[in-house]
Amino acid sequence: MANKVIYVMYDDDGVLKDGAKKLVSKGIKIADAFSPFPIHGIDPIIGVKNTRLGIMAFIYGLTGLTLATVGMRYFMIVDWPMNIGGKPNFTYLDNILSFIPITFEFTVLCAAHGMAITYLLKNRTLPGMPAQNPDPRTTDDKFVLEIRTADNSIDEKELDELIKDTGYIEIDKKNI
């Protein structure tokens, strides 16, 4: 049987969510969903795992913190200590108060940018990347479910039947 991808289009996020529920309960595997805005609660239904970007951000933050601390200690205490306004700079702790603001700023800088870059790379959303949404309207007011026949054991007829009940407005099949 030919390998097809089916795009089912809805005009309401609620309807799409109910439809997806129905299909999944019938054991249909839904490959993906396209929507103009995040549909809360769709992820568990179609089995999208929660992202770990948050953890990444934390790691980037720690890196920034460390860099800042080590850097300032090296610049001010180790490499070339100078008598600046009589402020003590014999050890890092003597002078730590002056280092707090930049330590904080640098932590935030690294965390924010690190995560943003990871996010873009992970999404493959980069300047000049081609759009992959099946229908331009999915960024406007339409919602699409993507179902691949390859993922599903049941034959196409049954699939169409099931999809009919979900109250879609359009359906589109592509061979791949």
Add this chain to the structure above:
Amino acid sequence: MQKEAAIREPLILGHKTYHDITEDVCRPIEDKAPKMWYILFGIALIVGLYGVGCILYLLGTGVGVWGLNKTIGWAWDITNFVWWVGIGHAGTLISAVLLLFRQKWRMAINRSAEAMTIFAVFMAGLFPLIHMGRLWVGYWVLPIPNQFGSLWVNFNSPLLWDVFAISTYLSVSLVFWYIGLIPDFATIRDRAKKPVAKKMYSILSFGWSGRAKHWNRFEMVSLVLAGLATPLVFSVHSIVSFDFATSVIPGWHTTIFPPYFVAGAVFSGFAMVQTLLLIMRKAMSLEAYIHTKHVEYMNIVIMVTGSIVGTAYITELFISWYSGVEYEAYAFLNRATGPYWWAYFAMMTCNVISPQLMWFRKLRRSLLFTFFISIVVNIGMWFERYVIIMTSLHRDYLPSSWSMHYPSPIDIGVYIGTIGLFFTFFLLFARFFPVLALNEIKSILKGSGQSYKESPDYHKNH
């Protein structure tokens, strides 16, 4: 999506569908710009270019073209810097803090507020650069060893903290803003007819497709960035206030400064947002999305922060007398009764009196009044910085060095110029960028949209 009490005033008026929202937001971008836009843009551009001219003259001749002297090393330059940074606080505050607090009403304004923030911080960043005696070696503020070996920067200096704070704030706000923009650029891309526009927006939209997984990551990123940006907002102006708080000059050397400056910043920032949005909603017929409710919310913020600022003024005044320190006491006496009493007077009326009027519901819901007050507040906040910076310096410890400050035409030119540049940028933004966060608005349509609230099946719908 979470439910919302029906009695709550809807945030989106009229019977809008998702498509209507798209239409409303994209129309100004796709249609030809109205004549008014060209006129405003022309004016802003000319003023901005005049400012650029003044800056070039300044750089070519020397800082002496400003009205500074041996006693007053900072006046309009740093006043403008702090003023712009202050304004630049509303945007991130709205989109970050309000996001954490799940304030839905932010969604109508955060996009343009953030844009304003970024442009304001551009303007702010300009002043520390051009106020340097030798801009061409300005890069020495970065921790890079000098040509003789390891001469690094001085991490004790609040000015250096500023460098890090401002640059971090600017870049993080920029990222936060753009990440939110990507899906909306995608919307415009997918609607665009003209090939040029299509190409441009498809580049800008980074090939966004709106997959469930991407939305999942998107929401996480927004949340974390908001979490990071929130302390950032407070830290930036605190650090700016350290420039003064850590000094020994009476009137600068004040521990109350960090909270006082942050409150002032939010105060002026919201005022500027008001000024801009009240024009924009009319000009771009977005009355349905930005309406009295939003204005009222913002006015409440202005009222609260305004009161904090007022309290700070009074506290300062009291402590200066209570401290019994000769110089401290005189510094504040001089502010109120010295040669620059008028600046102090202007600051007091604009910042302490005017926000109190917001206690009246009628006034805080009146758009015209709000617009007027928003202008007044920003004038007041400029004077606040002028008073703090200039009147503290012009009469400090040794009376032999007491002096007066007279702004030069270049001082004024540069300041007006930055306002021109700011509006140039903002008008370009309003013309080519989605001024509302499409995806967010759509996500709250069902929760807070008027039509849905009115429809009988509102509740059983979910």
Add this chain to the structure above:
Amino acid sequence: MANTKKYWKGIDELNETKSFQESKESEFSQSNSIESFLADDQLSESSTGRRDFLKFLGFSVAAATVAACEAPVIKAVPYVMKPENVTPGMPTWYASTYYDGASYASILVKTREARPIFIKGNKHFGITKGSVTPPIIASVLGVYDSERIKNPLKAGKKSSWAAVDKEISSAIRNGNKVALISSTVISPSTLSAISELGSAVKGEFEHIQYDAISYSAMRNANELNFGKPFIPSYDFSKAKTIVSINADFLSTWLMPTEFAAQYGETRNPESDGGWMSKHFQFESVMSVAGSNADYRTMTKPSEEEAVLKYILAGLRGMSGTIPSSLKKSADLAIKSLQENGKESLVVCGTNNTGLQQLANEINEHNGANGTTIDLYNELQMFQSEEAKLMNCVKGISSGKYDVVLFYNSNPVYSFPKDELKKALKSKKVKVSVSLNSHADETGALCTYNCPDHHGLESWADYQPKSNHYAIAQPTIRPLHDTADALESFLVWSGKAERGGKDSTVAYDKIKETFSNISGADFKMVMHNSCVDLPQSMIEDSVTFNSVGYAAMPKKPSGTEVIMYQKSAIGSGIHANNPWLHELPDPITKVTWDNYITMNPVEMRKAGYKTTYDQENGLSMAKVTVNGVSVTLPIYPLPGQAPGTVGIALGYGRGGNGEKIGKSAYQTAEYGGYAVSKNGKPASIGANVFPMISTDNDEFYYSNSGKLSNVAGEYIIAATQIHHTVMGRHSIVRETTKEIFDSKGKEAYNPAHTLQTLDDDLNHVEKPVSEFDIWDAHPVENVGHRWGMSIDLSSCIGCSNCLVACQSENNVPVVGKDEVRRGREMHWLRIDRYFASDEEAAVGTKKNKDSFSYDQAEIAALNPKVVHMPMMCQHCNHAPCETVCPVAATTHSNEGLNQMTYNRCIGTRYCSNNCPYKVRRFNWFNYPSYKKFTEINPAQDDLGRMVLNPDVTVRSRGVMEKCSFCVQRIQATKLKSKIDKVPVEDGEFSTACADVCPTNAIVVGDWNDVNSKIRKSSENKRSYQALEEVGIRPNVWYKVKVRNEQNNLLSKLQVEKKSHHGSNNKHH
């Protein structure tokens, strides 16, 4: 110059110190190049390597900056053959003598690569004991004045010496009536050359000596009282009571270079004798002397007679009459004079024979003659003969004279009558010759200009006093084709040939003259620059005999106008010197202008403006005196006697566009000159010489006139626009001799204390110095720690330090427009504080609770004055250092606050955060921005030669400030390193301390427990300005002690047990 002389290269050689003897042996004593020093392997071991590196970094940085700044690249050409006495990088000092017709001093000239760059007093030899005045220090700039005449001129056209000599000498020899008009000539050699010239004349020859400022009345009075016209020597150091009637003996009157030092000795309340002079000043315009007086009384010129007569009567036990306003202080003066008898001195600065006789009578009565007055050592200066000049001028205008020569005098400008000018204009004289260095007012009208050398280019000998002989030696080969006047005279009288630039004519003549005068070794005299002559020079005794008084000043009608001298510009000789123009007047702090001084109290009544700043000018007024009238801004000068106005002489030069110097004219806002009505560059201020009263051929420097309002305002450039210290006791502290003697330190110099808890949690007061928010870098007992102390009691505000600093540290001149914008660049300034009616003494509030800040801003009618030199305090907790983002200003562990120019990015944060506001920012590119270069000799190609090669020329956009003359510290340390001896106390001195006539400034190594500075800083009068800010300065000030009765002050200054409500604790 000839190599027959012995040079001595510093105090050491003179004293023949041991270290010098050793270094003399080693052939290459200059081998202490930076390279070799750095190469020293011990250096790497020494713990102080980084510090030294930083210092040398400072030097290399200097070079780097010069290279980096926009100024064009200037090639340095090495010597092909190294001159014997010149070692690149090492200064050579010459002992010489300064005389310009108005002031005299024994000086030391510092030359680098054969260029004189710095002048200071010679503390070891000469009658002036090392004291100088601002014009003397600034005169070094005159050598490089590009407006000097560079070659002889005939009718303004370039000519040659051969040509002009031929014509002039023939004119002189065949002349029937020849006159030489010069300022007082005190050079024996020149005098003999002049007599040679006289004898060469066929017909009649006159030598008329004429000084712009005349002291003839003193000579006349002494002729009446002592039988011969002379001016005696005064010794203020012996005077326990000083009564000065209108004599500014500390800055302009007679011999300030002598008197300032003597006066200083008597102003130390801790002196061995335990006494301190009591100084009474009766004057109208507040002068430098007046500002230092213990009792200053506002006295109109017309009242001086009464004062003197009253004092005389009082001393003789009779009763006199005197205006009530003067009675109190006059009585005190009498009392004090009676107490101190012959140890007192009364001087009168008014040029009126009658008044001078009165002064003589009083001094004779007190027996001062013989103690404070030396009748047998006559002052040779100021032999002005107005009467003769007047006749001569009449003669000239009636065409009687064939030849008139002008030597070092400018009568066309300074002579009150303008006949001479008319006569010269209308060519009433066939041949007129000017030997002045500039084509000035006189020179421009002469047929011939035979420019004389600058003082630093020529040989000269002087006999300032009858028993003192001094020599001036050249310190640079003549820059232009000029000739020594002495030589010219001899050439014209056919006694010598021109010797060109290396001429020895003058040298030989001086040697010859000297051999007739003294038997001393000429080389030794040259080495010391002077020698005292044997007493045999003085003839038999003179006795005082009382005779009837000559005419007293005639009674005035209307406003009394006083023509006074400012310490910098004086009679206008140096009116083209930008350093002197930019020097703030010690009293008014105004630069670049003269003005009408008037008491602000009167001005308010008359509706004149009494406040001014950058944008708000002063009211204009017109003063008319015997037909002559000038329009000037009217300046509020507290202490000006009501009913009088004062105008400074010496201004308004070059009004007809004479080439007297680039900086002698008003500048326009964006460069170039302001133009006056006649289309010529507008001169600075107005000339008031024509206002001098010349009744019975006596120049009387005040006159009755009319003051009338003129519309409009005039913006003046003052470095200080606020005049009181607002009762801020932590800045200025003043007490009286009585309190100082009777009470403890706590009374007049209390320590700042803060409340804290002791171990038992009781509230206790501890001095600020014990509080510290961090454990700071150690500064005590670690290597050197350079410090300075300034005694406000002996500081007289003369401003020598300011000019010396400008000269030593290449401080740019910025011109009037920038000064008015508050951008003068002086590293060292002198804050002048007037007392207000709210203060019992400067800095002490009468009543802390009812203290009115508004009233405190207004100076009293006749205020007490404190001069406070203020420069970088080199704080150990410097607030400027912590805020610099790029570490451009850091602390050396010798206690110096260092400024690294080429690291500075110019944020000005340091200057904002400096409590003393002593940092200066380069707002423009002063060395090359046209607004400054085209009007400013100190910055044109020739003028640049005066720059000190050891000090960086700062580029645009960087901060600068007092460096404690770090270049001198380095030189001293290098020397000691080579000699392998520790730096001796007093071996290093800053430029300001060098030239302080009263030794008010002490510098040295504070860590050296026996050093002068250490002791001075621990003195009970010592305090630190703004100590409570906790910034730990390395500069100490010493409480100003006034020898007066001040009951209110002694009520306020009591020893307290606890310091509740101590001085920094009230509001």
